[in-house]
Amino acid sequence: MAAPQDKPRSFQEIILRLQNYWASKGCAVLQPYDMEVGAGTFHPATTLRALGSKSWAAAYVQPSRRPTDGRYGENPNRLQHYYQYQVLIKPSPPDLQALYLGSLEAIGIDMDLHDIRFVEDDWESPTLGAWGLGWEVWCDGMEVSQFTYFQQVGGHDCKPVSGELTYGLERLAMYVLGVDHVMDMPYNSPEAPIQLSYGDVFRQTEAEYSRHNFDAASTEMLFRHFEDAEAECEEILSHPAEDPKTGKTIIMAHPAYDQCIKASHLFNLLDARGVISVTERQAYIGRVRALAKKCADAFVQTEAGGWQA
Amino acid sequence: MPDLLIELFSEEIPARMQAKAAEDLKKRVTDGLVDAGLTYAHAGAYSTPRRLALQVEGLLAESPNTREERKGPKVGAPEKAIEGFLRSTGLTMDDLEIRDDKKGQVYFAVIEKTGRPAAEIVAHVLSDVIRNFPWPKSMRWGSGSLRWVRPLHSILCILSDEEGSQVVPMEIDGIAAGNTTEGHRFMSTGSIAVTGFDDYAAKLKRANVILDAEERAEAIWHDATNMAFAAGLEVVDDKGLLAEVAGLVEWPVVLMGEIAEDFLGLPPEVLQTSMKEHQKFFSVRDPKSGKIVRFITVANRETADNGATILAGNQKVLFARLSDAKFFWENDLRVAKSDLSRWTDKLSNVTFHNKLGSQKARIERIAALAVKLASVVGADADLVAKAAEVAKADLSSEMIYEFPELQGLMGRYYAEAAGLPREVAAACEEHYSPLGPSDDVPTAPVSVAVALADKLDTLTGFWAIDEKPTGSKDPFALRRAALGVIRLVLTNDLRLNLDHFFDAQLLRHEIEVTDSEETELLNEMLTEVAQHGVFGSAVRAIIERLDGDAPEWIAKLKDHEPDVAENLLSFFHDRLKVYLRDQGVRHDVIDACLAMPGSDDLTLLVKRATALSDFLKTDDGENLLQGFKRANNILSQAEEKDGVSYEFGADPKFAEDATEKALFEALETAKGAISSAIEAEDFAAAMGGMAALRGPIDAFFESVQVNTDNEIVRRNRLNMLHTIRETCSQVADLSRVEG
Incomplete structure (x- = not known):
């Protein structure tokens, strides 16, 4: 049984423990992707690396943005910017459920006192042309993670299959730390000379971005940038595989995928601004999916994507 | 073994x-x-x-040993035939036996399988x-x-x-x-x-696994009801949830928790739905107040603290969920109390179907139709107009965004909060009904008018854009909508010509007007159509009056083809047949009644069908039917042979036989009785009047030859058979009844 002093005491401690745990299980601990994304899945370390035949094991924190979820920092649970912890292992190991439960223990959830459940939840990302089967994991009725076996990404069958774990860090941390309002959660150690709460770090930005996302973002510019990103993605992929300067085969899957990520985020902003109608919505999602598919097609022809000439 | x-x-x-x-x-x-x-x-x-x-x-x-013998092609048959035989038996040429058959030598395969x-x-x-x-x-x-x-x-x-x-x-x-x-x-x-x-x-x-799902479900229900009973409470029955929860645990442990005071003011349906959908909790009710005051959750394990940590965690999650629900409820109430039109206006951005416009446009069409139906169902037209206007307002509410299954029910709460009359509030909830064949049918006139208008608008809309159900495909639940209309009409004994309402609403789907003067004109026209049909003289009169400066859409009215409405009516008739067959009315009986005029008046149609169906179950009915058929057959053959129709009425002075004279008298008496019964729509009495003809008809055929050599007598008798046919065809076309 876990002793009380084993409990983490701050948001960052939970992140540090997850990093240590997954590092100890052999994952490469990566850093967040340096672009605005809606979820940890968009990181190329997940989306692209889930494709092809090469083995892979990575864990990382990914700041994620969901403009429509902004509540000016006032809602106890909802944020337009939050953190996800993401683990992707390919091929999915047979003991992935046990490994996952170990990570919960690592962050201070006592398996002898809590009720952990795997409840059916199939995952689908229409923007990435991806789907998988799995569960949402419940701890005493609270959803603490998504657990998915990827079946398809960018329209390609995943062979081998990757196992993906996604933890919503704020929610999980609030649960473990026993905090009711996200802004009240200790960010650093409660004994630090300068104690900072989650609110000290993020209340200001939540309010600013909420106003920006809902009312101020220039829709004309966003529409234009969406078109640009879409065109640029296709332009990058239209180059011949052989680089005329070096004479090497260099397919630019990642730079093209950056543009796909951009288009996706721009779409999310436009959606938050309420300027996309129900029928247009499907069309925009379809356009981003088309880009994701082309990037996936390109990636599986690279060496990292397992291509063998 | x-x-x-x-x-x-x-x-x-x-x-x-x-x-x-x-x-x-x-x-x-x-x-x-x-x-x-x-x-x-x-x-x-x-x-x-x-x-x-x-x-x-x-x-x-x-497995037992088996031996099978199969006869193959003749010796010397084409190679292909022999190859095919070898393939199908899995043998080689050497395995085949050659035996003598009647036609010569034939290959035989003996397939022996030893048991495995x-x-x-x-x-x-x-x-x-x-x-x-x-x-x-x-x-x-x-x-x-x-x-x-x-x-x-x-x-x-x-x-x-x-x-x-x-x-x-x-x-x-x-x-x-x-x-x-x-x-x-x-x-x-x-x-x-x-x-x-x-x-x-x-x-x-x-090892803490109960293998049998049934046993787990029983254990859960047993513990849950006991726990609730001990607290003077009762568990709200939910078989579906019980089966689901039994599939989520191997070792069920039932725990009961409190719902915080703050949330007890929420409508019980909201509490129940939120707890069930999000958390798979059972609701626990206080039988005295009927309020939901606690919840039951089923954990998958025992713990050293007897589930205290698990229960506290679940309670906390519920608190967050219900905080959301309460937040929605309070925001919604604020809107409801200030101005429901904020919600209905929002529905102009919500597409109902891409060819049928927005939810707002749909509501306006429903309201226009509902008002026309008000007098038919005996409802106050102003209340109906108001009810139709707000019936779907809750679709814009935050609660329905979260819990779509509460549509209508929340509408009632919000209409009540808005201070609207209770008939209007009730219609918000009831206008979706009846949903299934066993769902209750609304009877409050305002609810009935809106419920009918809602379904008729949906049906005419999908007929107008030619999206009818085909085979097993009915994505818009149009069969259910038609059955809903049938049950609304029959349960409430409503008298209306569906055909006229079909035409009026089909035209409303086809014609788009924005100008307010034109809208008024369209409304006037469609009211006429709904009352008297698209070919009514009033419609023609208005068209003539406008002559010259009529708006373009008038052409649509003029050229309106009845095909679509007819097709929709026959769809209704098909649904009605299924409905009546379930109630024991034969399809040929319904066909006999459908052949009569006014078959778009479903109440009248069913009255006929029930009377005929009951009548045919009696001896009188069965015998009269035989008599009728005999008369009808002789008459039809004569009509075909002679190329004339014998409809000039028979003259009693040419009657030769006593039975013939008796039949004349019986027909005279029956005619009077039958026509007054028909007038009063008392079809049972009308059939009774016909039953009185049974004896005289039987006696007539017993002693008289219709086709005699005397042409005058023959013609007179055929004319009399025609009278029988006419007299007996006033309730239904008996020639369509089988047997």
């Missing part, structure tokens, strides 16, 4: 799939065994979140079943190619008899069958070796 035990142990199987999967496993394995010659005495299937299990008792130890041991057959059948299992959705995992609902970890497969038990040797995608399983994920460790079903079930129970 050995027993077979199979367990397929995997990661968590979705609760909704478990029961069917266990049955599929049983059916497919036992079918496979029987096909291979292995019969058995009894089979039972079980499921938990992590396993499917199958027990087969009294299996044959090996059960283990070999089981291994083969089970591999096949696992590889082709009918999961609604399946997946791959790791580097393998096998598909299962979630990763399959182990296969237990043993045959046991008095001598002991043996593992059936088999392997699928690297998983070799064995004799071990695992217990509860958290309350048991290590693997468990078993020797047979009883041993398996007992050891699992010791």
Whole structure:
């Protein structure tokens, strides 16, 4: 049984423990992707690396943005910017459920006192042309993670299959730390000379971005940038595989995928601004999916994507 | 005779799939065994979140030897025929026997199969079943190619008899069958070796797994009701939830928790839906107040603190969920109390169907139609107009965004909060009804008018854009909508010509006006159409009055084709036939009534059909029908032969026979009685009047030859048969009745 002093005491401690745990299980601990994304899945370390035949094991924190979820920092649970912890292992190991439960223990959830459940939840990302089967994991009725076996990404069958774990860090941390309002959660150690709460770090930005996302973002510019990103993605992929300067085969899957990520985020902003109608919505999602598919097609022809000439 | 035990142990199987999967496993394995010659005495299937299990008792130890002889082609037949025969029998030329047959020498194949041991057959059948299992959705995992609902970890497969038990040797995608399983994920460790079903079930129970889903459900219900009873409360019955929860746990532990005071003011349906949908909680009610005051959750384990931590966690999650619900409820009430039109206006941005416009446009069409229906159902037109206007306002509310299944019900709460009359509030909830064939039919006039208008608008809309149901495809539930209209009309004894309302609403779908003057004109026209039909003189009169400066859409009115409305009416008639057949009315009886005018007045139609159906069940009815048919047949043949119709009325002075004279008199008397009964729509009395003709008709045919040589008498008698035909055809076209 876990002793009380084993409990983490701050948001960052939970992140540090997850990093240590997954590092100890052999994952490469990566850093967040340096672009605005809606979820940890968009990181190329997940989306692209889930494709092809090469083995892979990575864990990382990914700041994620969901403009429509902004509540000016006032809602106890909802944020337009939050953190996800993401683990992707390919091929999915047979003991992935046990490994996952170990990570919960690592962050201070006592398996002898809590009720952990795997409840059916199939995952689908229409923007990435991806789907998988799995569960949402419940701890005493609270959803603490998504657990998915990827079946398809960018329209390609995943062979081998990757196992993906996604933890919503704020929610999980609030649960473990026993905090009711996200802004009240200790960010650093409660004994630090300068104690900072989650609110000290993020209340200001939540309010600013909420106003920006809902009312101020220039829709004309966003529409234009969406078109640009879409065109640029296709332009990058239209180059011949052989680089005329070096004479090497260099397919630019990642730079093209950056543009796909951009288009996706721009779409999310436009959606938050309420300027996309129900029928247009499907069309925009379809356009981003088309880009994701082309990037996936390109990636599986690279060496990292397992291509063998 | 050995027993077979199979367990397929995997990661968590979705609760909704478990029961069917266990049955599929049983059916497919036992079918496979029987096909291979292995019969058995009894089979039972079980499921938990992590396993499917199958027990087969009294299996044959090996399949019997079989010998089959098959006759093939003649000796010297074309090579292809012989090759085909060899292929189908799996033999070579040397294996074939040549025998003498009536027509010469013929090849014979003798196929002998020696019995195979059960283990070999089981291994083969089970591999096949696992590889082709009918999961609604399946997946791959790791580097393998096998598909299962979630990763399959182990296969237990043993045959046991008095001598002991043996593992059936088999392997699928690297998983070799064995004799071990695992217990509860958290309350048991290590693997468990078993020797047979009883041993398996007992050891699992010791390892905190109840194998039988039924037993888990009973345990949950037993503990839940006891716990509630001890607190003076009762659990709200929910069989679906119980089955689902039993599929989420291997070792159910029932815990009861409090709902914070703050939330007890929420409508009970909101509490119940929120707890069930998000948390799979049962609601616990105070029988005195009817309010939901506590919840029951089912954990998958026992803990040292008797579930205190688990309950506290669940309570906290519920608090957050209900805070959301309360936030929605309070925001919604604020809007409802200030101005419901904020919600209805928002619906102009919500598409109902891309060819049928927005929800707002739909509401306006429904309101226009509902007002026309008000007088038919005896409702106050102003109340109907208001009710139609706000009936779908709740679709914009935050609560319905979160819980779509509460539509209508929340509408009622919000209309009440807005201070609207109770008839209007009731219509918000009731206008969706009846949803299914057993759903209650609204009877409050305002609700009935809006409910009818809602369904008729949907039906005419999809007919206007030609999106009718075909075969098993009915994505917009149009059959249900039509049955809803039928039940609304019949239950409330409503008299209306559906045809006119179809035409009016079809035109409303086709014609778009924005100008307010034109809108008024359109309304005037469509009111006429609804009352008197599209070809009514009033409509023509208005068109003539406008002559010259009529708006363009008038052309649509002028050229309106009745086909679409007719097609819709026949769709209604088909639904009505199904509905009446379920009530014991024969299809030919309905056809006989459908042939009469006014078949778009469903109440009248059903009155006829019921009277005729009842009448035909009596001896009088059956005999009259025979008499009628005889008269009708003779008459029809004569009409065809002579090329004339005998409709000039018979003259009693040409009557020769006494029975003929008696029939004349009977017809005279009956006519009067029948026509006054028909006038009063008393079809039973009308049929009674016809029944009085039975004796005279029978006697007439007994003693009289219709087709005599005397042309005058013959013609007179045919004219009389015509009178019989007419008299007896006033309720229904009896010539369409079978028998």
